[in-house]
Amino acid sequence: MESSRVEVEVEGRRLRLTNLEKVLYPATAENPDPFNKGQVVDYYARIAPLMLPHLRSRPVTFVRWPDGVTGHAFFEKNAPSHTPEWVRKVTLAAPGSTMGRDTIDYVVIEDLPTLVWAAGLAALELHVPQWQVDADGHPLDPDLLVLDLDPGEGTTIVECCALARRLRERLAEDGLEAFPKTSGSKGMQVVAPIEPAPDGRTSAYAKALAEQLEIQTPDTVVSRMAKRERKGKIFIDWSQNNAAKTTITAYSLRARVRPTVSTPVSWDEVEACRSPADLAFTASQVLERMDTRGDLLAPVVAPTGNRGKQAKRGRIPEPVT
Numbered sequence: 001m002e003s004s005r006v007e008v009e010v011e012g013r014r015l016r017l018t019n020l021e022k023v024l025y026p027a028t029a030e031n032p033d034p035f036n037k038g039q040v041v042d043y044y045a046r047i048a049p050l051m052l053p054h055l056r057s058r059p060v061t062f063v064r065w066p067d068g069v070t071g072h073a074f075f076e077k078n079a080p081s082h083t084p085e086w087v088r089k090v091t092l093a094a095p096g097s098t099m100g101r102d103t104i105d106y107v108v109i110e111d112l113p114t115l116v117w118a119a120g121l122a123a124l125e126l127h128v129p130q131w132q133v134d135a136d137g138h139p140l141d142p143d144l145l146v147l148d149l150d151p152g153e154g155t156t157i158v159e160c161c162a163l164a165r166r167l168r169e170r171l172a173e174d175g176l177e178a179f180p181k182t183s184g185s186k187g188m189q190v191v192a193p194i195e196p197a198p199d200g201r202t203s204a205y206a207k208a209l210a211e212q213l214e215i216q217t218p219d220t221v222v223s224r225m226a227k228r229e230r231k232g233k234i235f236i237d238w239s240q241n242n243a244a245k246t247t248i249t250a251y252s253l254r255a256r257v258r259p260t261v262s263t264p265v266s267w268d269e270v271e272a273c274r275s276p277a278d279l280a281f282t283a284s285q286v287l288e289r290m291d292t293r294g295d296l297l298a299p300v301v302a303p304t305g306n307r308g309k310q311a312k313r314g315r316i317p318e319p320v321t
Helices: 037-055 112-120 157-173 199-216 267-272 283-293
Strands: 005-010 013-018 023-025 059-064 074-076 089-093 103-108 123-128 144-151 179-182 188-193 234-237
Touching (some): 037 283, 144 199, 157 179, 157 188, 157 267
Antiparallel strands (some): 059 074, 089 103, 179 188
């Protein structure tokens, strides 16, 4: 059966979208309403005003699910061969590439047509690093610090919220302003805008901070990577600050049973969380929040994002001991 195709014009760019009726999130007992590719494209097109500033100038890694969340997925760092010529690409070194490449041609999502094109690839998840590239495509020092809170067996985002509040206070002691968002999966992230600093410095600081909290509360916090250490605890993944690592970007869909979204939330919502359902938001709910709350993560956008009032960009101190 020939796949359906539709041609659309988005801000002057012609796009061919296929298989818009294909269900990417099948109906289940937990998800009674199937969600198709057309709805994925619609979501990304509508959330673009909030999402694009978090993507701009950051090379993106796609996680594509062409047959839906129950099918095969693959990470895609290198721009597909059929990438339109008007999509911005940057060529960056690829040390340790599993594909044996010396360089990778990353896509940088700068505008609505590129975001819609990516959605049309069934790139449900969009991951970006904590650093940007300049106008010539050269990587800059990280401008974000991210602490990823991953709940181990027997814990949930509720326990992550308690730890996030502790991290907020601890970061404030070092002059860093923290902002929370859900991962869209099980956990959440605490994000702090920083004055650009070498990634080795930010990683060392994040690691030392995670280790400090583990020492203070070893029964509830772990900073080590080994999964066997995580049962009943929250893992603080400090490694997200390594220049080679990426984190799910704000407003990205996740490939879960339901079309959940990595959602910026307020500290009041973090404080009030009593159940995982309290901070689990689907695409439709996030679009409703856009109309009533705007972008709660807007203050972390770096100056190139041009988003008006920004949070104070704190200086990473010497690693804690």
